[in-house]
Amino acid sequence: MTAAMTESQPSMAAQQDTLIRLQNLTVAYGDVVAVDGVDLTIGAGEILGLAGESGCGKTTVANSIMHILRPPARIAGGGILFRGDDLTAQSAEELRRHRWRNVSMVFQSAMNSLNPVMRVGDQFVDMMRAHERISKSGALDRAGELLDLVGIDRRRIRAYPHELSGGMRQRVIIAMALALRPELVLMDEPTTALDVVVQREILQQIRDLQAELGFAVLFITHDLSLLFEFAHRIAIMYAGEIVEEAPAARLRDEARHPYTLGLIRSFPSLTGPRERMTGIPGSPPDLSSPPHGCRFHPRCPHCTADDTALYRLQTTVRPVLRDIAPAHRVACHLVEQRG
Amino acid sequence: MTASISAPVEVRGLTKHFAAGTGLLRNRSRVHAVDDLTFALRAGTITALVGESGSGKSTVARLLARLYDPTSGSVLFEGNDVTSERSREDVLRYRSRVQMIFQDPFGSLNPVKTIRHHLSRPLRIHERVPRSGMDARLCELLVTVGLVPPEKFLEKFPHELSGGQRQRVAIARALAAEPTVLIADEPTSMLDVSIRVGILNLMLELKERERLAFLYVTHDLASARYVADIVLVMYAGQIVEQGPAERVLQRPLHPYTRLLLASVPDPAAGARERIEVRKGLASAAVDPPAGCRFVERCPLRVGICSEVTPELVAARPGHSARCHVTAPSPAIREDNHVESAHPALPR
Ligand SMILES: Nc1ncnc2c1ncn2[C@@H]1O[C@H](COP(=O)(O)OP(=O)(O)O)[C@@H](O)[C@H]1O
Ligand SMILES: Nc1ncnc2c1ncn2[C@@H]1O[C@H](COP(=O)(O)OP(=O)(O)O)[C@@H](O)[C@H]1O
Ligand code: SF4
Ligand code: SF4
Ligand SMILES: [Mg+2]
Ligand SMILES: [Mg+2]
Numbered sequence: 077m078t079a080a081m082t083e084s085q086p087s088m089a090a091q092q093d094t095l096i097r098l099q100n101l102t103v104a105y106g107d108v109v110a111v112d113g114v115d116l117t118i119g120a121g122e123i124l125g126l127a128g129e130s131g132c133g134k135t136t137v138a139n140s141i142m143h144i145l146r147p148p149a150r151i152a153g154g155g156i157l158f159r160g161d162d163l164t165a166q167s168a169e170e171l172r173r174h175r176w177r178n179v180s181m182v183f184q185s186a187m188n189s190l191n192p193v194m195r196v197g198d199q200f201v202d203m204m205r206a207h208e209r210i211s212k213s214g215a216l217d218r219a220g221e222l223l224d225l226v227g228i229d230r231r232r233i234r235a236y237p238h239e240l241s242g243g244m245r246q247r248v249i250i251a252m253a254l255a256l257r258p259e260l261v262l263m264d265e266p267t268t269a270l271d272v273v274v275q276r277e278i279l280q281q282i283r284d285l286q287a288e289l290g291f292a293v294l295f296i297t298h299d300l301s302l303l304f305e306f307a308h309r310i311a312i313m314y315a316g317e318i319v320e321e322a323p324a325a326r327l328r329d330e331a332r333h334p335y336t337l338g339l340i341r342s343f344p345s346l347t348g349p350r351e352r353m354t355g356i357p358g359s360p361p362d363l364s365s366p367p368h369g370c371r372f373h374p375r376c377p378h379c380t381a382d383d384t385a386l387y388r389l390q391t392t393v394r395p396v397l398r399d400i401a402p403a404h405r406v407a408c409h410l411v412e413q414r415g
Numbered sequence: 416m417t418a419s420i421s422a423p424v425e426v427r428g429l430t431k432h433f434a435a436g437t438g439l440l441r442n443r444s445r446v447h448a449v450d451d452l453t454f455a456l457r458a459g460t461i462t463a464l465v466g467e468s469g470s471g472k473s474t475v476a477r478l479l480a481r482l483y484d485p486t487s488g489s490v491l492f493e494g495n496d497v498t499s500e501r502s503r504e505d506v507l508r509y510r511s512r513v514q515m516i517f518q519d520p521f522g523s524l525n526p527v528k529t530i531r532h533h534l535s536r537p538l539r540i541h542e543r544v545p546r547s548g549m550d551a552r553l554c555e556l557l558v559t560v561g562l563v564p565p566e567k568f569l570e571k572f573p574h575e576l577s578g579g580q581r582q583r584v585a586i587a588r589a590l591a592a593e594p595t596v597l598i599a600d601e602p603t604s605m606l607d608v609s610i611r612v613g614i615l616n617l618m619l620e621l622k623e624r625e626r627l628a629f630l631y632v633t634h635d636l637a638s639a640r641y642v643a644d645i646v647l648v649m650y651a652g653q654i655v656e657q658g659p660a661e662r663v664l665q666r667p668l669h670p671y672t673r674l675l676l677a678s679v680p681d682p683a684a685g686a687r688e689r690i691e692v693r694k695g696l697a698s699a700a701v702d703p704p705a706g707c708r709f710v711e712r713c714p715l716r717v718g719i720c721s722e723v724t725p726e727l728v729a730a731r732p733g734h735s736a737r738c739h740v741t742a743p744s745p746a747i748r749e750d751n752h753v754e755s756a757h758p759a760l761p762r
Binding site for chain 2: 129130241242270271272273274275276298299300301302304305306338339342343344345346347350352353354355356359
């Protein structure tokens with residue numbers, strides 16, 4: 077349990093063994109296309125970070141993989157393959173088994189979702205017994221082990237949620253997500269509501285557990301700065317599309333998409349000169365009528381009428397993700413032109 | 416006591432204790448949520464109050480906003496002790512000068528009222544403009560906080576705005592009273608990272624243009640470095656380190672400040688040490704015994720740490736810390752030779 081936070085090399089296994097493959101996935105809420113033609117893979121044992129501003133479709137991606145979309149949401153196109161099997165073609169019973177066993181999820185603001193009048197241990201037992209044949213005492217034993225694993229005294233199994241701090245509740249939720257030993261854990265903004273110290277403790281712990289147990293993680297956040305240290309690979313999402321994808325260290329040092337660069341320039345640093353930052357002007361588009369061409373063009377500093385040919389491309393033709401280096405893909409006309 | 420124009424607000428020995436526990440579990444124990452704080456908020460200065468959740472930051476903000484009465488100590492406004500002022504007029508006058516901005520821009524705005532309503536209310540209550548000048552002033556306020564064109568925003572409801580825009584409305588509302596002091600309690604923590612910078616820049620502009628005295632409460636040290644002139648680090652109800660922002664954040668004295676710094680995600684930082692996961696903050700401020708409140712989590716602790724309560728000592732000019740090892744008082748240094756007992760601090 078001593079893997080340093082800074083070892084961010086993707087394991088070779090991750091590259092060989094694809095766990096999840098999203099193929100041209102499109103998800104709509106009525107007229108709102110929240111996820112539009114997303115291609116993304118998650119390797120076994122890999123931590124994939126998914127970053128972007130609120131409203132870009134990150135949670136919708138996770139809900140699709142977990143297969144818990146509810147009307148008005150529907151998969152309007154494409155597929156979700158788990159170890160090669162298309163989930164969109166599976167029966168309700170198969171999907172029920174898929175959830176929590178293959179893939180589990182830590183929901184956005186999950187720490188407030190524990191049942192306030194039920195002891196933590198009983199909530200574990202209920203969840204486990206809904207998915208596998210296990211005795212109550214067996215389930216409680218496992219719950220105790222899991223609490224140990226996330227650094228909570230196992231006697232806390234008798235605690236009620238309000239007796240735990242926010243950070244402890246979030247750790248309980250993470251322990252529950254690990255209970256059925258899934259191969260992939262989806263974490264939707266798991267540390268957003270927590271202060272820096274607790275956030276760092278939890279990230280460190282997820283990293284340790286991941287190294288020990290070997291599950292893969294899809295880690296969703298609007299705070300890209302977290303991912304550079306924590307993720308193996310990072311995908312950037314904007315207005316329903318993936319606009320850039322690269323290994324974490326490469327994205328930190330050689331990001332190319334203007335949106336990614338804008339995100340990177342949005343967080344002040346503790347080191348280096350103290351200089352004024354601009355952030356990204358404007359806000360993400362309303363997805364019921366996204367901008368034509370490149371969806372980022374209304375906010376992009378490189379979209380000016382100076383270069384007429386480029387401007388026409390930016391405002392009329394949707395850029396597609398292209399490899400610019402091994403494992404580094406970018407969807408941007410300018411990057412494509414300049415190479 | 417001389418009126419100090421450059422420091423509109425000063426607090427001296429400010430203290431707030433609460434009964435520990437809740438409901439039936441309430442007992443005789445006391446949480447020393449804020450313990451003997453002394454500092455000043457100067458005009459044209461942003462003072463950041465940083466610490467983990469539970470360290471007492473919001474209680475300080477609430478004491479300054481006069482939402483709580485202190486257990487002891489005083490709050491001076493322009494040199495006058497306001498702690499004992501209780502008449503409605505006095506409180507209203509104080510509140511118009513010392514305004515507060517909260518964490519959740521949605522929770523603090525009434526969903527069924529327009530932006531016009533939210534901004535004109537303080538103008539009327541504090542009688543800041545005649546009725547005829549109302550519209551012009553409303554627009555001016557919106558422009559000040561970067562909501563342009565202002566006419567577009569006046570008739571909107573809070574849910575029609577983004578999180579960042581709502582926080583700007585909350586700031587405009589605070590400015591309507593023409594305060595000299597703004598207390599902002601985690602004003603950006605509910606906002607997207609990309610929007611935070613805009614709010615931080617707005618704070619910098621207001622500080623420069625309006626010469627406001629700002630107290631910026633946050634657990635985000637990188638944003639504190641970005642905006643603050645002065646940093647106060649709080650742990651378990653006490654200020655454990657204070658000084659010019661760049662000194663405190665680049666050459667921290669207190670082990671707790673170092674822990675906070677090590678926790679910040681910082682892509683530029685390269686390889687970093689693991690932080691020790693330790694507990695104890697929740698109990699450190701409950702009936703605290705003599706000694707350092709950080710002792711259970713401290714990697715540098717020595718024998719006296721659990722016996723003698725460290726004082727705030729200016730170890731460097733204008734930069735003080737509450738630590739026997741990194742900022743020993745002369746007496747402690749003589750008696751214990753602590754300086755030779757610990758290895759040189761990295762960083
Ligand atoms: N239940 C819903 N009904 C209608 N639209 C929705 C619903 N949930 C999300 N959306 C829309 O889908 C888009 C993506 O939302 P979401 O996946 O939650 O993004 P993120 O997690 O990145 O903030 C948003 O623009 C939002 O308006
Ligand atoms: N109204 C209250 N009643 C009892 N205890 C309180 C109250 N407000 C705060 N506390 C306690 O005081 C301590 C400091 O809390 P707070 O000022 O909210 O810290 P922060 O804002 O740094 O998270 C905590 O232990 C908290 O539980
Ligand atoms: S395609 Fe053009 S508008 Fe879009 S991100 Fe690239 S440079 Fe900006
Ligand atoms: S006084 Fe002792 S325990 Fe407290 S911070 Fe300093 S070294 Fe650590
Ligand atoms: Mg989301
Ligand atoms: Mg607080």
